[in-house]
Amino acid sequence: MLLPEFSSLPSEMKNDEVKRYYDILSKKKTDLFFKRLFDIIIALILIIVLALPMAIVAILVKKDSEGPVFFRQKRITTGGRIFRIFKFRTMYINDNEKNSQVTSGSDSRITKIGHVLRKLRLDEMPQLFNVLTGDMTFVGTRPEVERYVEKYTPEMYATLLMPAGITSMTSIQFRNEEEILEKADDVEKAYIEEVLPQKMKINLDYIEKFNFFYDFYVMILTVVKVAS
Secondary structure, three states, rough: OOOHHHHHHHHHOHHHHHHHHHHHHOEEEEHHHHHHHHOOOOOOHHHHOOOHHHHHHHHHHHHHHOOOOOEEEEEEEEHEEEEEEEEEEOOOOOOHOOOOOOOOOOOOEEHHHHHHHHHHHHHOOHHHHHHHHHEEEEEEOOOOOOOHHOOOOOHHHHHHHOOOOEHHHHHHHHOOHHEEEEEEEEOHHHHHHHHHHHHHHHHHHHHHHHHHHHHHHHHHHHHHHOOO
8 A cells, every 4th residue: 555646646636734644644655555465365364264253243133124235335535536335234224325324323323233233333334345445444534425535525535545543542532433323413414523533533643653563553453442
């Protein structure tokens, strides 16, 4: 996973704020290389090891409600590139097209099995295939949908210098995000004006701290927090 040339970035990312973070990452190309190598090896191993559990979850999703097993949605990754994220479907069919792209804990769109999968983050297992293709990485900024990326400040675009991540310090600190949003009168507004800026601040801090071993720390912390 090599850092793209700054000149090849989309126009919205060519600003002084992004350049500052770009310069930080340009000094960590060895860490970026081993990060990508790690992603490929571990993703392959986990896909093999988790093949049976994923098959069981797929059956449970199919039996729980009508619709496809997988949920695929356009998200934004490195350099503002659009990709389709893989997840096990946790919502009733057609309800994913409603206006809000964020959910609260009591959201009626979530299926029975969906609540369990989301709590344990098992719905994200298929993202191993996204990691394998290079659209995602194990540790990085959680991928947003295009409508929220359009709300980014110039500095926030720096989070798109690296691939979208399965987990991050943001995921850990906002692991109860649905419960937080449940208290809001307007979930969409609360996410854009309150939650998103806080998450982006943590994501930008990650870029500054990034190194191969720091990613290990984030992954271990993720397992500990999900299990607690």
